[in-house]
Amino acid sequence: MTTNAVTTNAVTTNAVTTNAVTNILLVEPYYSGSHRSWADGWVANSRHNIGLVTHEAEFWRWRMRGGAVTLAEDALAWVGDHGVPDLLVVSDMIDLAGFLGYTRRVLGHVPVVLYMHENQLLYPLGPTQQPDEGFSLINWRAMVAADAIWFNSAFQRDGLFEVLPKFLNHQADHKHTHLIDTVTQASSVHPVGVDTASLIDAGRGAPGPAPLVLWNQRWDHDKNPSAVFRALVQLADAGVPFTFALAGENQRVDPQEFDRVQNDLGDRVVHVGHLPRCDYRSLLLRSDVVVSAANHEFFGISVVEAIAAGAVPVLPNRLSYPEVVPREWHPGSIYPDGGLRVRLEQVLLNLDAARADLGGLRESMRQYDWSVIAPRYDDAVDEVLSRA
Numbered sequence: 405m406t407t408n409a410v411t412t413n414a415v416t417t418n419a420v421t422t423n424a425v426t427n428i429l430l431v432e433p434y435y436s437g438s439h440r441s442w443a444d445g446w447v448a449n450s451r452h453n454i455g456l457v458t459h460e461a462e463f464w465r466w467r468m469r470g471g472a473v474t475l476a477e478d479a480l481a482w483v484g485d486h487g488v489p490d491l492l493v494v495s496d497m498i499d500l501a502g503f504l505g506y507t508r509r510v511l512g513h514v515p516v517v518l519y520m521h522e523n524q525l526l527y528p529l530g531p532t533q534q535p536d537e538g539f540s541l542i543n544w545r546a547m548v549a550a551d552a553i554w555f556n557s558a559f560q561r562d563g564l565f566e567v568l569p570k571f572l573n574h575q576a577d578h579k580h581t582h583l584i585d586t587v588t589q590a591s592s593v594h595p596v597g598v599d600t601a602s603l604i605d606a607g608r609g610a611p612g613p614a615p616l617v618l619w620n621q622r623w624d625h626d627k628n629p630s631a632v633f634r635a636l637v638q639l640a641d642a643g644v645p646f647t648f649a650l651a652g653e654n655q656r657v658d659p660q661e662f663d664r665v666q667n668d669l670g671d672r673v674v675h676v677g678h679l680p681r682c683d684y685r686s687l688l689l690r691s692d693v694v695v696s697a698a699n700h701e702f703f704g705i706s707v708v709e710a711i712a713a714g715a716v717p718v719l720p721n722r723l724s725y726p727e728v729v730p731r732e733w734h735p736g737s738i739y740p741d742g743g744l745r746v747r748l749e750q751v752l753l754n755l756d757a758a759r760a761d762l763g764g765l766r767e768s769m770r771q772y773d774w775s776v777i778a779p780r781y782d783d784a785v786d787e788v789l790s791r792a
Contacts, residue, residue, distance in 0.1 A: 425453060426453070426491055426786070427452070427489045427490045428455070428490065429482060431492065431493070432458045433495060434459070434467055435458035439461065440461070441596075442495075446597060446778060448774070451782050455482055459474070468539055468542050469499070471499070472499040473506060483511070488512065488514065491516075491517065492511070493519060493785075499546070500516070500550060501545040501548070501549040513792075515788050515792040516549065516551050517553075518554070519556075520543075520553060520560060522560070524543050525571060526564060540571060544568070544571075544572070548583055548587060552590050552592070553587065553590050555591060555594070556702055557593060557702055559724040565591075594781060595703065596703050596705055597776075597781075598705055598708050598709060598769075599773065599774060600769040601770055615693060615751075616647050616648075616649060617649070617692070618694045619650055619652070620651040620652050621698065627698045627699070627700070628698055628699045629697075631697035632697050633661055633665040633668075639749055644749055644753065645752070646672065649675040650673065653678050675687065688710055689713045691710060693717075693752065694711065695748060696719050698720065701723040702723075704723075707725070707728065708769055711765060711769050712766060712770075716736075716759060717737045717765075719737055725737075736765075
């Protein structure tokens with residue numbers, strides 16, 4: 405068991421109160437990046453009291469296979485200090501059915517919400533990974549065990565329920581398919597909260613000598629960085645003016661394409677690497693364009709942040725992007741398959757026109773601000789408890 409798994413802010417009392425304040429225990433097995441931002445954001449903005457139990461964001465396979473045991477120990481230690489919560493909220497990277505088995509003698513029949521940041525049925529395999537349906541079964545059993553399942557996007561929810569029948573029918577016998585309707589009825593969409601309001605209200609940074617293009621996603625295969633880098637190198641060879649910032653968390657041992665694009669673009673590259681929050685915020689407010697060619701995205705916090713900061717989005721017509729960007733701004737934000745280079749060139753050569761076409765898009769990102777999302781979560785908690 406990790407010594408720091410029970411965080412020091414285990415119980416947070418928030419300034420916003422109502423007549424019904426619920427005590428929630430939130431279990432996050434992979435406490436970093438978007439998972440950490442989600443957990444900390446809700447703790448800080450909820451009208452309820454939320455305690456937080458976490459494990460480090462390492463060894464995701466082991467978190468899913470074995471983390472339930474030590475997280476259960478930590479949760480029971482938290483209960484010993486603070487009492488049985490009214491509700492459990494558990495993030496998806498855990499064997500929830502096992503976790504509940506280890507804790508039920510103490511927790512009894514506390515209602516459980518499962519928050520689906522991602523699922524292994526739809527997650528693309530890495531270049532060296534072999535299929536392992538055991539992880540998908542962990543997700544499925546967790547959904548069956550939960551009282552409510554919250555997805556971060558309709559794209560993820562709908563995609564999962566589209567492939568579930570085939571996945572379950574592939575099993576040997578007693579195929580669980582009779583439970584799909586029950587799990588579907590327990591499912592709803594609750595987007596990730598993001599600190600967008602402060603970015604929308606902030607002044608833009610001083611413009612540079614050329615448009616600044618930002619790629620701010622996780623450095624991994626499923627974000628398809630090579631497609632972005634190829635387009636940028638082609639535009640540089642064609643003499644299109646731009647500079648480039650390469651941000652995001654690096655999870656790659658040998659990010660060869662990242663080294664190559666720095667060599668190819670030379671002094672056009674103005675930043676490389678993950679940044680502290682204050683510096684990252686400054687980079688967002690200076691960026692003119694945010695670009696993605698991702699093959700996997702269930703929500704997209706980094707893109708939402710960049711749009712809220714005033715960057716023009718250049719996004720593929722797939723995944724969660726057409727959902728995250730309101731439909732009225734699709735023509736100026738979403739490119740068709742194979743259209744990345746052309747759209748990016750159009751935006752870079754006509755940046756003022758691109759911004760004019762997207763008037764109001766930046767402001768629309770307030771829908772994801774925690775001031776909107778936290779009350780939505782809190783109301784959904786009340787609904788779960790009323791049903792229980």
